[in-house]
Amino acid sequence: MNASTINVTTTNIDIGKDFSHYPAGRYETDGPFNGELFRAEFLVPVLNSHQQITIELDNTAGYGSSFLEEAFGGLVRLGYSSAQIKTAITFHSEDPSLIEEIEEYILDAEQD
Amino acid sequence: MVLTQIMTWLLIIFGWLIVNHQNNIREKRKEIRGTLDKMQLFLDEIETQAIQYHTNQATNELAFQLKRNLNKKLRDKLDILKIRSLDVKTSYSLLFKFRQAVTLKNFDTSKYEVQTINDDLIKNILLTKDNLSQEFEKSFAKRYP
Numbered sequence: 001m002n003a004s005t006i007n008v009t010t011t012n013i014d015i016g017k018d019f020s021h022y023p024a025g026r027y028e029t030d031g032p033f034n035g036e037l038f039r040a041e042f043l044v045p046v047l048n049s050h051q052q053i054t055i056e057l058d059n060t061a062g063y064g065s066s067f068l069e070e071a072f073g074g075l076v077r078l079g080y081s082s083a084q085i086k087t088a089i090t091f092h093s094e095d096p097s098l099i100e101e102i103e104e105y106i107l108d109a110e111q112d
Numbered sequence: 113m114v115l116t117q118i119m120t121w122l123l124i125i126f127g128w129l130i131v132n133h134q135n136n137i138r139e140k141r142k143e144i145r146g147t148l149d150k151m152q153l154f155l156d157e158i159e160t161q162a163i164q165y166h167t168n169q170a171t172n173e174l175a176f177q178l179k180r181n182l183n184k185k186l187r188d189k190l191d192i193l194k195i196r197s198l199d200v201k202t203s204y205s206l207l208f209k210f211r212q213a214v215t216l217k218n219f220d221t222s223k224y225e226v227q228t229i230n231d232d233l234i235k236n237i238l239l240t241k242d243n244l245s246q247e248f249e250k251s252f253a254k255r256y257p
Contacts, residue, residue, distance in 0.1 A: 024175070025220040062179030064215035095187045097204040101212065 013042055016059025023060055026070035035070030039078075043071065047080050047088050057093040068098075069105045076109035141256050144196050148252055151189050152245055155210075158182060159241045162214040166227045166234060175220055182211040193248070198255055203247050210240040 015023060019042065020033035027036050046053050057063075075085055085106055091099045158181050165174045186207060194200050213236040218224055227233050 022176070024179075025222075027222075029222040030220055060183075061176065062181075062183030064175070064179055064220045065212045066216055066219050066221065069216060095183070095204075097187070097208040097211070098183070100205060101208040104208075 012054045012056060013046075014056040014059055016056070018042070021060055023067050024064060026066045030066075035067040035074065038067075039071045039074050043075055043089070044078070047075065047084060050088075052088055052090070054090045054092055057091060057098050058095070063098070065101065068102055069109075072102045073105035073109035076106055082106045082110045140196075144193070144198055144252065144255070147189075147192055147196060148198070148248055151193065151248060154181070154186070154189060155241055155245050158186070158210075158214070159237065162237050163229070163234060165214075166218060166231075166237070167229065168226060170224045178214060178219075182214060193251075198248075198251050200248070200251060203244060203251070206240070206244040206247050210237075210244050213237045213240040 013019075015038070019038050023033045023035070023038065025031040025034040027034055072085070076082060091102060093099055158178065161174060161178055161181070165171075165178060190200050190203060190207065213233075217233055218227065
């Protein structure tokens with residue numbers, strides 16, 4: 001099977017609806033809907049199964065940067081490259097600063 | 113005679129158009145200035161909340177307020193400035209730096225540590241807020257030199 005015949009499915013993840021309206025914190029000890037949990041339950045399976053997803057960021061009460069850094073920068077620390085992440089994940093938000101922030105965490109984690 | 117009258121009326125109409133146009137510019141300037149002043153007060157409010165949170169009062173309620181203010185509420189206010197023709201493109205990067213200064217470290221964490229006003233975390237909050245605030249003033253000054 002060559003690359004062009006790999007089944008790539010596209011799904012959407014709405015953080016506010018599928019995970020929590022109130023995401024908060026990095027780790028389990030910080031709260032029930034933390035960045036580590038979101039990464040493990042939603043992002044890692046997508047990257048492992050060659051899916052492409054669009055993540056809707058706008059339907060939550062707001063993000064702390066610690067949640068965003070752990071969820072997305074944490075992917076790089078687990079061994080995924082920024083190129084892999086960029087290919088698999090598209091972000092949607094009315095707020096360009098949010099997408100810029102996440103992209104910075106992914107690149108920073110790669111440089112660390 | 114008729115030509116003179118026509119010229120007079122044309123001058124009156126032309127004069128009125130110029131005065132009206134200048135009035136509109138002044139009114140729009142006042143509206144944008146008013147919106148910008150509200151934005152600056154809002155940034156002050158967030159700064160106060162952020163310092164409160166990090167120096168003595170790390171409650172879930174305050175964390176929630178800060179996230180709400182630093183995300184949707186701030187973005188909505190920025191959108192209003194954009195609708196009113198202020199160039200805010202460069203402000204988005206500074207907005208995220210401000211949000212990052214408040215919520216990346218020592219925030220929503222079980223390992224919270226009380227900061228003093230001289231700690232780098234607090235200084236960074238003040239600096240990033242000032243940068244954002246100043247960027248709005250620069251955009252305004254460019255629009256209305």
